Amino acid sequence: MKFPKIFIFTAVIGANILAGPALAVGKKNVPKYIGETCVVDEQDPYEPHMRIDSGEYKGLCVNPTLRRSAQRLSVEEAQKYFPGTKDVVVANFSHDEQFWIAEIPFQQIDRILLQVEYFPVALGMEIAHTQFRVNFANGAKIRLKPQSTQQKTQTSLTLDGMIFSVENISPFGEAFDPIKGLFDQYRTAYRLVSLEQKYDWMVLTNGDWVEQYEFNFSPMEARLILAEGLNRGTKNSIGLSYNTLKHSCITELYAIVDKVFGVKAKAQPFNPNLAPTEFFRRGHLQSLQPIVSFNDEYKR
Numbered sequence: 001m002k003f004p005k006i007f008i009f010t011a012v013i014g015a016n017i018l019a020g021p022a023l024a025v026g027k028k029n030v031p032k033y034i035g036e037t038c039v040v041d042e043q044d045p046y047e048p049h050m051r052i053d054s055g056e057y058k059g060l061c062v063n064p065t066l067r068r069s070a071q072r073l074s075v076e077e078a079q080k081y082f083p084g085t086k087d088v089v090v091a092n093f094s095h096d097e098q099f100w101i102a103e104i105p106f107q108q109i110d111r112i113l114l115q116v117e118y119f120p121v122a123l124g125m126e127i128a129h130t131q132f133r134v135n136f137a138n139g140a141k142i143r144l145k146p147q148s149t150q151q152k153t154q155t156s157l158t159l160d161g162m163i164f165s166v167e168n169i170s171p172f173g174e175a176f177d178p179i180k181g182l183f184d185q186y187r188t189a190y191r192l193v194s195l196e197q198k199y200d201w202m203v204l205t206n207g208d209w210v211e212q213y214e215f216n217f218s219p220m221e222a223r224l225i226l227a228e229g230l231n232r233g234t235k236n237s238i239g240l241s242y243n244t245l246k247h248s249c250i251t252e253l254y255a256i257v258d259k260v261f262g263v264k265a266k267a268q269p270f271n272p273n274l275a276p277t278e279f280f281r282r283g284h285l286q287s288l289q290p291i292v293s294f295n296d297e298y299k300r
Contacts, residue, residue, distance in 0.1 A: 062170065068237075093192050102144050112226070117202050118211070132164040181244035213285050
């Protein structure tokens with residue numbers, strides 16, 4: 001199964017308009033806040049509490065239960081959860097629809113893959129989401145510990161890999177409207193997510209096709225790229241506006257890679273469907289030919 005890669009942004013915007021309220025509204029999920037605050041879980045010390053400060057959603061809390069930026073912990077904080085660790089420890093790692101404290105073996109990161117998730121918009125057209133898949137060498141594992149005493153799983157877990165993904169977040173649910181995305185209606189989450197949760201969402205729930213491409217980054221370059229992405233999430237949490245054209249899933253990936261390689265760009269291409277072509281043009285992909293799809297490789 002393969003979707004065509006021809007994409008005209010204006011056509012997708014037009015299709016989005018024709019699709020009407022069903023696409024624009026989608027599934028809504030309003031958390032149960034405590035009183036007039038933006039707090040949902042008082043036992044979660046890393047839950048972000050923020051309100052939208054402009055546009056249609058002004059004054060509403062940014063939903064903290066769906067997507068969050070991963071937050072790198074200080075050495076002192078990291079030792080509380082993983083005594084003696086010398087690895088990177090983060091909060092708000094997403095797995096099994098819960099948020100975790102994660103010990104990430106950064107020095108064992110050896111490869112990044114570009115993932116391009118194609119999903120239909122309307123009238124037979126499609127748009128894409130782009131993200132980085134992170135692989136570890138020597139059988140290294142991510143270790144997870146519960147972040148809140150209220151989450152459903154209280155046992156520690158281990159994982160083989162993860163995904164770095166820049167995504168929109170709003171007061172409500174999962175739907176993304178590219179037109180609203182032009183007017184600062186969303187905020188930005190710099191996520192670290194387990195392969196399992198992403199596969200379940202992209203493939204099992206949505207039925208989307210996810211292509212994978214091999215970067216030619218060295219292990220050191222891969223670590224620097226992931227560190228820069230994590231730094232952005234740690235610094236900004238979910239405070240930055242998401243913009244379909246200027247600050248999106250793909251423009252941030254370009255910007256992060258450019259920062260590591262010392263490239264200064266005034267603006268980044270905004271079409272996520274053309275990400276493989278653009279990364280190849282910049283000399284970062286081994287080939288324009290995708291390797292095995294995530295759908296076929298990671299069957300659950």
